[in-house]
Amino acid sequence: MNSELGVLRSQINPHFLFNVLNNIDSLIFEDREKASNAIFLLSKIMRYMLKESNEEKALLQNELDYIQNYLELGRLSFENPEFLQFEYSGDFKNKQVPPLLFIPIIENTIKHCNKQSESPGIKISFTAGDDKIELKTCNYIKRNDFKLPDAGSGNGLKNVEKRLKLLYGENYVFDINTNLDKFEVYLKIPVL
Amino acid sequence: MKMNCIAVDDEVLALKKIRRYAEKIDYLNLMGTFDNALSTFSFLRENKIDLIFLDIQMDEFTGIQLLETLKDPPYVILTTAFDEYALKAYELDVMDYLLKPIPFERFVKAVEKVYARFLKDSQLQTRPQQRVENAALQPEKADYTFVKSGNKTVKMYFNKILYIEGMRDYLQIHTEDAKIMTLLNFKTIQDLLDPQKFIRVHKSYIVAIDKIDYIENNAIKIRDKLIPVSSSYKIAFNSLLSKKNITHL
Numbered sequence: 001m002n003s004e005l006g007v008l009r010s011q012i013n014p015h016f017l018f019n020v021l022n023n024i025d026s027l028i029f030e031d032r033e034k035a036s037n038a039i040f041l042l043s044k045i046m047r048y049m050l051k052e053s054n055e056e057k058a059l060l061q062n063e064l065d066y067i068q069n070y071l072e073l074g075r076l077s078f079e080n081p082e083f084l085q086f087e088y089s090g091d092f093k094n095k096q097v098p099p100l101l102f103i104p105i106i107e108n109t110i111k112h113c114n115k116q117s118e119s120p121g122i123k124i125s126f127t128a129g130d131d132k133i134e135l136k137t138c139n140y141i142k143r144n145d146f147k148l149p150d151a152g153s154g155n156g157l158k159n160v161e162k163r164l165k166l167l168y169g170e171n172y173v174f175d176i177n178t179n180l181d182k183f184e185v186y187l188k189i190p191v192l
Numbered sequence: 193m194k195m196n197c198i199a200v201d202d203e204v205l206a207l208k209k210i211r212r213y214a215e216k217i218d219y220l221n222l223m224g225t226f227d228n229a230l231s232t233f234s235f236l237r238e239n240k241i242d243l244i245f246l247d248i249q250m251d252e253f254t255g256i257q258l259l260e261t262l263k264d265p266p267y268v269i270l271t272t273a274f275d276e277y278a279l280k281a282y283e284l285d286v287m288d289y290l291l292k293p294i295p296f297e298r299f300v301k302a303v304e305k306v307y308a309r310f311l312k313d314s315q316l317q318t319r320p321q322q323r324v325e326n327a328a329l330q331p332e333k334a335d336y337t338f339v340k341s342g343n344k345t346v347k348m349y350f351n352k353i354l355y356i357e358g359m360r361d362y363l364q365i366h367t368e369d370a371k372i373m374t375l376l377n378f379k380t381i382q383d384l385l386d387p388q389k390f391i392r393v394h395k396s397y398i399v400a401i402d403k404i405d406y407i408e409n410n411a412i413k414i415r416d417k418l419i420p421v422s423s424s425y426k427i428a429f430n431s432l433l434s435k436k437n438i439t440h441l
Binding site: 015018019021022023025026027029030076077079115116 | 206209227274292
């Protein structure tokens with residue numbers, strides 16, 4: 001089971017990595033400070049992924065930092081930084097979670113969002129309760145993504161589901177909802 | 193002669209980069225940049241453009257879908273961060289395929305290729321969409337072209353060319369009966385010439401293989417002109433000679 005979990009763990013998405021690199025390449029001429037900051041963020045998230053992808057558990061606070069860094073890089077693709085709304089609430093300290101469990105869901109919103117939609121086009125909320133952790137995402141999808149929202153990368157969300165089963169048995173909620181051009185994901189896991 | 197172009201990409205930063213590059217090339221006239229299919233369509237309805245830089249993966253429409261709906265397509269240079277579409281690009285008859293991040297030199301190479309084609313097609317009075325039909329009607333390339341020389345436009349038969357000599361900003365084309373001075377660069381002229389019949393042998397020379405009288409000590413004699421073969425073009429030259437069953441010692 002451990003090796004299976006290892007495979008299912010999130011790896012850096014090449015689409016995301018290349019997009020960030022291309023954006024940095026443009027930023028070097030447009031705004032050097034922003035470019036430098038993007039490289040700093042990229043090195044932070046890569047370091048985190050390299051370190052945590054081999055661990056069983058990660059601190060929720062670190063996972064939150066990682067997600068925020070990730071989203072800041074993702075925002076380079078949007079002209080309006082408000083287009084991506086991220087809210088978090090609750091107590092993130094002293095809790096442990098499986099590392100990199102949430103990121104494929106978050107990545108999915110950026111990858112498949114419709115940039116022409118009204119702002120905010122992506123809404124993400126992350127809540128740490130006493131006994132449960134919840135992640136809710138909502139984004140407008142591109143009209144030509146007729147197939148599964150993760151059709152591009154293939155198995156993003158499917159792998160999350162498999163991993164959840166291996167980790168929690170039946171003790172989790174993972175709902176995916178497509179409503180016209182809106183795509184919503186809800187994840188609830190227990191705090192162990 | 194300027195080439196009107198637009199760039200389409202859903203990454204705003206990518207568009208800025210193309211703008212930066214395009215501004216450095218004097219024959220490119222970047223008429224606009226677009227981050228979505230809708231505005232691209234409405235622009236294309238109103239404006240005649242010669243070249244489009246197109247990202248393949250876009251919101252709402254993919255670049256490929258956009259291309260397929262244009263009935264009067266301009267030349268296309270695809271830009272993408274992913275190489276998985278290269279095969280599809282061939283089917284769509286695009287001029288080039290640029291992988292991001294795009295180095296400036298590579299950008300220039302792609303644009304020069306399109307520009308040479310653009311000049312040639314405008315001389316032949318064809319638009320890109322007529323290329324296919326013309327190819328069907330004329331399986332053989334035309335055996336002449338017109339080149340501008342001073343205030344004249346001169347007809348030039350390819351089979352009369354002896355060699356072409358580059359001088360600063362213009363070329364001197366030596367034919368059997370004339371010398372034609374023209375404001376072209378080597379790249380442009382080379383794209384017009386049959387590569388089986390003409391070869392670059394030096395930074396400043398293209399020769400007509402049929403017209404070579406003899407080759408001696410890394411130099412080519414054509415009529416009374418001795419043309420040097422430089423080391424960087426030597427390998428290509430020798431391999432072409434050996435294809436023509438000439439043993440070159």
